[in-house]
Amino acid sequence: MAKKRTIRTIPQERTPVAEQDPGERIRNFDEVSHGYGKEEALVEADRCLMCPEQPCVAGCPVGVNIPAFIQKVTEKDLRGAYDVITTTNLLPAVCGRVCPQETQCEGVCTVGDTLEPVAIGRLERFVGDMAIAAGWANVPYIEPSGFRIGIVGAGPAGMACAADMAKAGCEVTVYEAFHQSGGVLRYGIPDFRLPNEVIDAEMGNLEKLGVHFECNTLVGRLFTIEQMIDELGFHAVFIGTGAGYPNMLGVPGDSLNGVLSANELLTRCNLMHAREFPNYDTPMPPARHVAVVGAGNTAMDAMRVCLRLGAEEVSCIYRRSRAEAPARAEEVHHAEQEGIRFKWLTNPVAVLDDGEGGVSGIRCVRMELGEPDDSGRRRPVPVAGSEHDIEVDLVVVAIGTNANPIIGQTSKLALNKWGYIETDEDLVTSMPGIFAGGDIVTGAATVIEAMGAGRKAARNMRRYLGIRDADAPYRASGADTLFGIDLRERNFVRIQTST
Amino acid sequence: MDKIRTRRRPPAADGAPTEMDSDQRSKFEIVAREDFSDATYLLEIYHPLMAKAARPGQFVIVMAHEHGERIPLTIADYDRDEGTITLVIQAVGKSTREMQQICTVGHCLHGMVGPMGMPSEIGQGQKVLCVGGGLGVAPIYPQARGFKENGASVIAVLGFRTSSLIFWKEKFESCCDEVIVCTDDGSAGLEGRVTEGMRLALEKHPDIDECVAIGPPVMMQGAAEMTRPQGIKTMVSLNPVMIDGTGMCGGCRVKVGDQVKFACVDGPDFDGHQVDFGDLMARLSRFSDEEKAAMQRWSEHCRMAQQPDGLETPPTAPEK
Ligand SMILES: Cc1cc2nc3c(=O)[nH]c(=O)nc-3n(C[C@H](O)[C@H](O)[C@H](O)COP(=O)(O)OP(=O)(O)OC[C@H]3O[C@@H](n4cnc5c(N)ncnc54)[C@H](O)[C@@H]3O)c2cc1C
Ligand code: SF4
Numbered sequence: 168m169a170k171k172r173t174i175r176t177i178p179q180e181r182t183p184v185a186e187q188d189p190g191e192r193i194r195n196f197d198e199v200s201h202g203y204g205k206e207e208a209l210v211e212a213d214r215c216l217m218c219p220e221q222p223c224v225a226g227c228p229v230g231v232n233i234p235a236f237i238q239k240v241t242e243k244d245l246r247g248a249y250d251v252i253t254t255t256n257l258l259p260a261v262c263g264r265v266c267p268q269e270t271q272c273e274g275v276c277t278v279g280d281t282l283e284p285v286a287i288g289r290l291e292r293f294v295g296d297m298a299i300a301a302g303w304a305n306v307p308y309i310e311p312s313g314f315r316i317g318i319v320g321a322g323p324a325g326m327a328c329a330a331d332m333a334k335a336g337c338e339v340t341v342y343e344a345f346h347q348s349g350g351v352l353r354y355g356i357p358d359f360r361l362p363n364e365v366i367d368a369e370m371g372n373l374e375k376l377g378v379h380f381e382c383n384t385l386v387g388r389l390f391t392i393e394q395m396i397d398e399l400g401f402h403a404v405f406i407g408t409g410a411g412y413p414n415m416l417g418v419p420g421d422s423l424n425g426v427l428s429a430n431e432l433l434t435r436c437n438l439m440h441a442r443e444f445p446n447y448d449t450p451m452p453p454a455r456h457v458a459v460v461g462a463g464n465t466a467m468d469a470m471r472v473c474l475r476l477g478a479e480e481v482s483c484i485y486r487r488s489r490a491e492a493p494a495r496a497e498e499v500h501h502a503e504q505e506g507i508r509f510k511w512l513t514n515p516v517a518v519l520d521d522g523e524g525g526v527s528g529i530r531c532v533r534m535e536l537g538e539p540d541d542s543g544r545r546r547p548v549p550v551a552g553s554e555h556d557i558e559v560d561l562v563v564v565a566i567g568t569n570a571n572p573i574i575g576q577t578s579k580l581a582l583n584k585w586g587y588i589e590t591d592e593d594l595v596t597s598m599p600g601i602f603a604g605g606d607i608v609t610g611a612a613t614v615i616e617a618m619g620a621g622r623k624a625a626r627n628m629r630r631y632l633g634i635r636d637a638d639a640p641y642r643a644s645g646a647d648t649l650f651g652i653d654l655r656e657r658n659f660v661r662i663q664t665s666t
Numbered sequence: 667m668d669k670i671r672t673r674r675r676p677p678a679a680d681g682a683p684t685e686m687d688s689d690q691r692s693k694f695e696i697v698a699r700e701d702f703s704d705a706t707y708l709l710e711i712y713h714p715l716m717a718k719a720a721r722p723g724q725f726v727i728v729m730a731h732e733h734g735e736r737i738p739l740t741i742a743d744y745d746r747d748e749g750t751i752t753l754v755i756q757a758v759g760k761s762t763r764e765m766q767q768i769c770t771v772g773h774c775l776h777g778m779v780g781p782m783g784m785p786s787e788i789g790q791g792q793k794v795l796c797v798g799g800g801l802g803v804a805p806i807y808p809q810a811r812g813f814k815e816n817g818a819s820v821i822a823v824l825g826f827r828t829s830s831l832i833f834w835k836e837k838f839e840s841c842c843d844e845v846i847v848c849t850d851d852g853s854a855g856l857e858g859r860v861t862e863g864m865r866l867a868l869e870k871h872p873d874i875d876e877c878v879a880i881g882p883p884v885m886m887q888g889a890a891e892m893t894r895p896q897g898i899k900t901m902v903s904l905n906p907v908m909i910d911g912t913g914m915c916g917g918c919r920v921k922v923g924d925q926v927k928f929a930c931v932d933g934p935d936f937d938g939h940q941v942d943f944g945d946l947m948a949r950l951s952r953f954s955d956e957e958k959a960a961m962q963r964w965s966e967h968c969r970m971a972q973q974p975d976g977l978e979t980p981p982t983a984p985e986k
């Protein structure tokens with residue numbers, strides 16, 4: 168290898184990425200960021216110090232071996248880089264685009280102490296895109312284990328669990344309520360951030376692993392979780408149904424026709440192609456002046472979708488300040504570039520009726536930050552006498568979601584007091600053989616955390632079924648063994664031989 | 667159109683397969699169709715697993731083709747032996763008219779998911795009034811049958827616009843103690859709306875202790891008002907605009923008492939005396955402009971592409 172890199176010798180500036188011009192892009196649904204080309208990727212890869220202590224790996228919820236894949240990029244071995252990433256992360260092109268890197272790997276990158284951190288996300292996306300373009304897929308030799316695994320929900324959590332169980336030789340079926348797989352990646356995150364082709368390509372790799380998909384299947388109602396084990400013959404089940412149920416504002420005027428959840432807006436636009444109405448049958452509500460309440464990723468997506476559908480003015484109404492906005496930093500930045508009007512420290516108190524069942528405006532109060540609350544963020548309190556009206560014809564609500572009730576309604580699984588599925592650390596639910604993870608356990612979180620949960624559940628599921636982990640050390644340090652078998656492998660008497 | 671019934675028999679005597687994987691037949695295949703009038707038609711769709719799971723009061727969401735909308739339709743009946751789900755559809759908007767054209771026997775829907783929603787509670791009423799208006803006549807049938815099986819005495823009030831639109835009268839007669847038909851124009855049965863029939867029934871049977879009403883919102887509202895004075899428990903089945911049907915979008919929210927409920931997961935059945943029908947009707951008109959535009963555009967296409975049998979796939983449908 169060339170001379171050792173130090174913070175002084177590496178390229179000092181973070182390599183910029185080409186983006187569509189804001190004025191141009193608000194008129195189309197094409198991707199905002201063009202991503203790195205080969206030259207740019209090589210320059211950026213040279214900024215990595217290959218730290219022996221690897222803080223970035225610890226910062227990644229699935230522990231991608233970041234320096235190792237960046238090393239491969241510097242060696243121009245992109246296939247090698249892809250192989251490194253996909254040993255832990257199934258969807259590099261997706262994650263490179265949607266992970267909140269600034270609070271994960273890039274947030275703890277050593278270079279970031281002095282300069283801007285290594286653009287790990289962009290490099291990961293570059294490698295993922297290369298793999299898609301070249302049609303690479305890592306399909307290992309799989310020895311059938313004879314087990315059948317049912318997965319409920321085709322979002323990131325379910326996908327990750329499905330892939331790992333398929334690699335462990337299980338026959339995996341994924342049930343999805345919608346007519347297409349992908350979960351939030353498909354119905355929530357719009358094309359300009361995550362094009363459908365990227366989802367299709369990376370999800371397609373699951374089919375190559377032999378994973379079978381059953382869409383249009385509402386588990387709980389068509390058959391219950393219990394029936395999956397008792398009647399459909401699954402040896403274990405993973406539930407990754409996400410956090411659906413959107414919160415509404417709960418203020419007067421909430422049920423007016425011009426008020427809808429961001430989930431509804433985004434599902435109409437993305438999954439149902441309402442932006443191509445009337446070529447597709449699903450319509451979109453007309454929107455000239457839009458207020459979006461909330462400042463998470465969902466809110467940013469909703470605002471930017473409205474702009475692209477031709478809204479003249481889109482405002483973001485958020486009761487805290489920019490520093491507390493939960494969206495990815497890049498999304499807030501892009502939204503600002505595109506001309507979204509941010510009204511920080513503002514809270515809606517009523518939606519105003521236009522007299523015909525529609526919306527004529529939204530009444531807000533200004534807020535100021537008081538004492539920190541349970542989440543450690545300073546609690547916003549209303550400023551007396553600061554009521555003011557903003558003229559809008561559409562109000563989009565993106566203030567978080569609750570647990571989807573269907574699995575709870577139809578099974579005996581223990582739920583916590585908010586209705587999320589209760590699990591222990593190993594993602595084991597109250598029923599034997601049933602695991603759960605992702606947003607339905609933690610509440611709305613991130614794609615990569617959901618994938619991390621899916622992988623963790625798969626690890627414990629294999630242990631439950633007595634499938635030996637090929638990639639784990641033969642004897643985990645400190646673990647008790649019996650006849651050479653890890654005692655933590657629950658139920659190891661159930662080891663089956665393939666038929 | 668005549669009341670022609672077409673049916674395709676399943677290829678093998680396979681009973682009702684318990685597993686989807688073993689289901690070799692095309693998915694969501696239409697195995698029978700019956701036209702009740704030139705606007706109302708019945709489809710039987712092959713889905714053995716769903717036929718096993720369905721309960722009265724539940725609904726499905728169908729997509730007729732890849733570019734289609736997701737439309738909620740109440741399950742009008744199910745046949746566990748044949749493995750079919752029965753839907754009765756009224757061609758009102760663009761999507762349902764298009765379905766009327768393309769959904770012939772042998773055609774497969776792009777998607778059908780369900781059974782959705784909470785099953786109706788077949789209550790402990792001893793004398794039950796089942797009120798169906800127009801299309802609501804179909805989904806009230808499994809409820810009437812359910813009550814009868816529970817040992818209740820069942821009186822059905824069925825409302826239609828005119829005599830030529832009447833369907834399933836015999837089906838009701840076979841499971842009800844009394845059937846009152848009303849037509850708006852008096853061309854059959856009682857003249858007037860279902861509320862006239864209800865009045866008659868309530869006068870004749872002061873001991874009616876439960877009521878179920880399904881139909882257009884105005885009709886359900888009227889029915890709920892009829893029973894309010896006596897405080898007779900009255901359940902209605904709401905039909906707001908839906909997308910996912912899984913509680914994910916909130917598009918189907920309705921006001922019940924002082925609460926907001928999502929009809930797809932909390933309902934679709936609610937206490938008729940608590941439902942805010944004004945709110946429901948306002949919300950149903952959410953996309954009326956877009957629907958009108960789509961309808962008009964589609965009719966024009968149909969006129970232009972007019973085929974002798976009128977069954978040609980319209981240009982808006984995807985290429986096969
Ligand atoms: C608009 C939006 C933007 C976001 N942006 C980002 C971002 O930039 N970065 C990031 O990291 N995170 C983002 N998130 C959060 C992230 O998408 C989620 O945390 C993640 O998708 C959760 O994955 P999951 O697998 O748990 O659930 P989901 O992705 O919600 O998938 C659950 C799936 O299960 C299906 N399902 C539900 N119930 C049933 C049932 N009963 N039977 C069968 N199937 C069922 C659903 O239809 C769905 O497809 C965003 C979320 C939204 C809504
Ligand atoms: S912390 Fe930053 S510099 Fe160090 S190995 Fe990770 S990416 Fe490279």
Ligand code: FES
Nearest residue numbers: 911913915916930
């Ligand atoms: S239809 Fe979307 S929540 Fe009910």
